[in-house]
Amino acid sequence: MTETRSGRGRLVNRLAATGLGVRLIGIMLALFLTSVTLGVVGYVEFKALGASARSVGDVSVSRLFAINDIENALSDHEIAAERSVLEVDPFEREDLREAQRVATSAFGQALLRLRSLGLSVEETRIVDDLQRDWDGYLASFRVADRLAEDGDFEKAKEHFEVGVEQMAADLTARITDMTTLTRADTAVALERQDIIVEQSLRLIVLTLAAAGALALGAAIWVVRRLSLPLIALNDALRRLLGGDDTVRLPDFGTERNELSTLSHSAHALRDSIVETRRLAAEMKTQRALLSETVQNMPAGLCMFDGTGKLLVANAMFWSFFGMPKELSSGQGSVTLDRLLTQVGCRMSAARPGGGAAFASRMKALIAQRGSDSASWELDDGRHVLLQVQPVPGGWMMIASDISERVDQEEQALHMARHDTLTGLPNRRAFADSIDYAIATADPNRPAAILFVDLDRFKHVNDTLGHAAGDQLLRHVSERLQGAVREGDTVARFGGDEFAVIQIGQQQPDSALGLGDRIIDLLSQPFRIDGRLADIGASVGIALAPEHGDRAEKIMSRADIALYAAKSAGRGQCLLFDRDMLDRQNALIKLEADLKRAIELDQFSMLFQPLVNLDTGRITGAEALLRWRHPTRGLVPPCEFVPMAEELGLIVPLGALVLRMACTEAASWPDRLSVAINLSPVQFRRHDIVGDVTQALKSSGLPPARLALEITEGVLLEDTDDVKDKLTALKGMGVRISLDDFGTGYSSLRYLRIFSFDKVKIDASFVQEIDSDLGGAAVVRAVCMLCGSMGIDVVAEGIETREQLLQVMEAGCNEAQGYLLGHPLSREDFLEVEGRSAAGVFPGLGVEETPVLPPMRSAQAG
Template sequence: MSSGSPLSPHAALPRRRWERALTGGLIRAAARLRHGLRAALAHAAGPEAAEASRLLASLDQAADGLVLIGRDGRIVHASRRVPELLPTAAGLLAPGTPVERFALAAGLAPEAQETEVADPGGVWVRITRKPTADGGSVLTVSDITAQKRREAALERTNARLDAALNNMSQGLCLYDSEHRLLIANRRFYEIYRLDPAVVRPGITFPELLARSIAAGNHNPTVAKTLIAERLGFVARRESGISFQDLADGRVIAISHEPIPGGHWVVTYQDITERRRAEAQITYLARHDALTGLANRLQLRERVDQALAQRAAGARVALLSLDLDGFRAVNEAVGQPAGDQVLRQVAERLLACARDGDTVARLGGDEFAVVQVGIDKSEAASALARRLLAALAKPFVVDGQAVELGASIGVALAPEDGASHDQLLHHAQLALDQCRRERRGAIRFFTPEMDAAVQRRRTLESDLRQAIERGELQAVYQPILELASGRVSGFEALLRWRHPSRGMVSPVEFIPVAEEMGLIVPIGAWMLRRACTDAMTWPDGVRVAVNVSAIQFRDPNLVATVATALADSGLPASRLEIEITESLLLEDEAATGALLHRLRGLGVRIAMDDFGTGYSSLGYLRSFPFDKIKIDQSLIRDLDSKPDSRAIVRAIIGLGRSLGMRTTAEGVEARTVLDILRTEGCAEAQGYLFSRPCVAERVPDVLRRLTQQRVPANAAAA
């Protein structure tokens, strides 16, 4: 065939195109050369043979494998690429082989379009078969391995994306620029309770909202407004978060984010539980968890609000209240039962208050009531009386009757303060006055109460400085043995000489020292001072030191006593520790153990103030005291009250039978001394013998009392 043959124009076409264009002619040429094709091509001459040779050569250069099939279903020719793609069928590609044998050897199913080659694995081919005009066909074998790998990779990526989307805790929707749904994850359908079979990608946003309304998520009356609002937000192309209240009470947080190309994505999160938790936290921040009453924070808010809204001439009352005896009840019936009592207290307080008033729990057994819109203090008094009457009735807990009372302090605005802090402080000062004077009472604040507090604060400050400046001193009052008249010992007493106030009574400053926690270091100082001073006295003269209940709670008390003895050199037998009966009421077992440890040091133990109301034979049996000191309240009236003499006689007899010495305190009259001697009391102390004196005067007192012995006509020294 000459260069001007019809083949020439095809050379300028893309390779695939001219390959397809030549396929029909190639089949016809190949059919004529079926028997002995290669030989004919080698020896034949002429244009047709040359053209067929060129066509076959072109076929072998094709990227796809081509199998030419005649009208009889036998292979006419297979290009070089076919055995490369289907190596298992390489031996069945000779011209004349039935195409079915080739397909079977290649593992091709008749209907297969794409298949993975068995050997080598991992190679994928696509098989297509097209008929030709002369009744034959062309089988095209294409290598699609790279495409399959891309598809597999894309499928894995899509699977991971689906897994990620469907395991999100938030719902997600992706919309295109025409507001059509492209993607929705499983959580979105769960939140809005929608059927994925109904709400499918392609649905418009308004249609989706309509489905959501039909599912009962929204009130149908707001459908148009809801759609308009959401579409308006989308149209503005703004990022933002909004909150949606569903018809069933759930709250959904919606986050909208525009993305390039006019698309937009929305995430949905059910925050119902978080909102409930936040509401609960907000509630608890302003309410008492046990009773549900207002707490200190809400009380402040209500007082401030009442003061701000107070009309001219009107008053606001703040009543501060605590329960009398609640601690004992709590210890007797247990804390759970005590909590039940507090809840019942709250109910009764609320029943007494009016609408607009506020009842609060401040903590423990302390409560407060804010009374608004009153014009006279009598209204506050009336409310306080109602409260006391309500709380005086027995409380029933687990079938057990519990009786309590209450004390109330009242402050009024504007005269007692113009702020929450002032009113509450003044109401509590009035309550403190009740506690000191008489439980179960009502007290209104007076300026004198504040002045007393200021004096107390000054006293506290001065007491701290008194320790640092050495203003505290020990004084000593002698104790006489009545049988012999000799001085058996001295009781060490604490005194405070204030630089401007002079001598401050122990009754005034010792309770303050105990409340401030200063009594422990003061007590340790007193022990050291007493032991050191006693070392200057004659042998056999003891020193007695009082130890308070607070000192007994100090774990270092025994070490403090031992150190005082060691540093001073005083024999332990000359130190007497005095405790009060009330100490045994706090924790009898622990106190007894501590007393035994003190006794182990060799010191003597005395029970002070015996007969003041807590006396019990059980205490004397629980610990072998060395001495019983009879309280001066029984001694002073010994010569005028027969019942006092009977009690003192009984105590002396009890001490004698238990092997304990008895000491009478507060002896001021000779007639009393005579009675004590008659009744067999072992020792006595009081102004009849000597007032307490400083350590420097002890030798003089000893000398005088030794000369007088038990004086017949002694006068106070």
């Protein structure tokens, strides 16, 4: 008995002396055997479950995915098809056709995938029906698409709704049948899976319970004997490494095992770290003094010893020359040759041989222990002043950035000869280039000077804003530079005027060809802030020295040719000839005549009737200015009004129009009003309120009988000055109309910001109202919007009975156009108005009997 107890004691002592690693291995072995048992059981049960799941996943789910793809493809195709038969925009229709092709391809692929999934006889029959109905659907859609392509949208829509949508409904029914069969098969398979899962879970739960008990015991032992001691040691070491030198490390007792050995090592590590930190603090203080001095220098600095080894370099020096990160971080391994090579690389692209010249020059100076100070240009455009001088035991280089000083000098020179917006040469630099081209030109290949003026740029600038106009000018300069050859010159004079010098070509054919290319390039739309801007260009050409031997004369000739091109209808390219000079002189005379005409009052007025669509009566007229030249006869407004704006004569001319119109209207019956167009230049740059006040006062016309028509160009700047002027005019009782509504980009915003009495729909919408569904929709929408805001709507440009019926139906309050009355003299207008007041609709202004449909008041009666 005593021997038995003694044997047990020795066994306990041996177990106590056993290492933690051996004990942990035993625990892990037990857990491993339990896991193997659990794995075998799970494998057997889940193998059966997997077989059933694959049946559902590989067949049923795959079928459902394929059916879903078929249904999505049908839906995508039907949506695109319905939109395409109603879409009039050819580009949008092409995008919709592409969407239909994608949907058709997706439908076919999904149907093939469905056939490959082992279908039953019933499912195969449904798939065959699907294919047949799909073919019928596509055939029916092609009929509707051809009708839409031929422009018969009504029949296309009718065929789509009757034929195509019915075929789509049949397809949807087939898809539903297939889905129902597949889901039924899936339900049976899932029921079988539920039985297998229930059996598997029972066996797995039992096995898990046994494994859990063993794992819990092992976890408790590991936590108490390993985890908690190691966590305490880890926390202490973390605090020690974090800078806490006062931390106390845990003591694991005298038991001989791995933890006691680890504890002894941790104590030794703590003592070493504390001592190292003390020494590092002393070194840090010493190095900080030197580092602060070097790093805070306003210049780059590097120092080498006598062997060519880098001693120190500050961040400013590395940044100067763009040193690689690995080079700047390993200063101790940087040699003299390597640094000079890197600095030289930054200079090699600035000028030929720059890098090699720099390296050889620096090496010679260092070898001779000489000093030097020189300015160098880097490849990124910066300029640096390098100073090299010897120091005891080595040498140093100081680099100072003088780029700002150099840039200021170069910028001043550049700005004097270049356009600030586009960076192109300006008129001064261009004139110098012409003189140089004349001096160096081949007699058989004269230089050509092309003046380019943008057409419709002012419209873009007024409607999109000055920022968009500047962006457009930059795009124009890019296209012009892309159109010319190397050696040619492109310049901008200001505004929308550009110029080109072409050299070394056969003239004038080459210059005319370039001019045509420029017109084609600038006639292509520009995308400005997500919107398209359409402009054009006119080009005038002069040859040097054929048309002049000095830059000033050549430029004058090119300008004359440009004016002739613009007068010929814009979008033209013309070469200077003597006849143009004669026409230019005639134009100058016309300008003088215009100034004289304003002084001598050589203008007259015509009046175009404005008809109320509810009563059929004339309610007023729009005053239209005419100039009867003493020798030329009637000069069209399109010739003298732009000239008046350009010469600054529009202000006195506009004041004259106000006085004439108000004086004339004051003699009319009180029921009639007069409308006057105001130029944006006249409105923005002059005291328009004072002009209106003076015209009303001198004529005696009540303010309520005067309507001032302004365009969106007046409102574009949206300044307080514009708002104040409109408020003042409204306060006087003058009526304000927004003319050419719908041609700009911000019309709706203006309706909200400014209080208008009338809105005049631009004639371009009215003239297409009976042929363009979009135009008719715009007119109706404007009428509804303005009606809700208490604003009357006037339809301009009525020329046919159909147009009149359309605008009446849309809800327009008033209308004007050739159908209702041409511009008339005072006497003819009053005669037509008298017949209108007597109940006889004026028709075309010459008929005695009504030729138009009944007005809305008559229809209501």
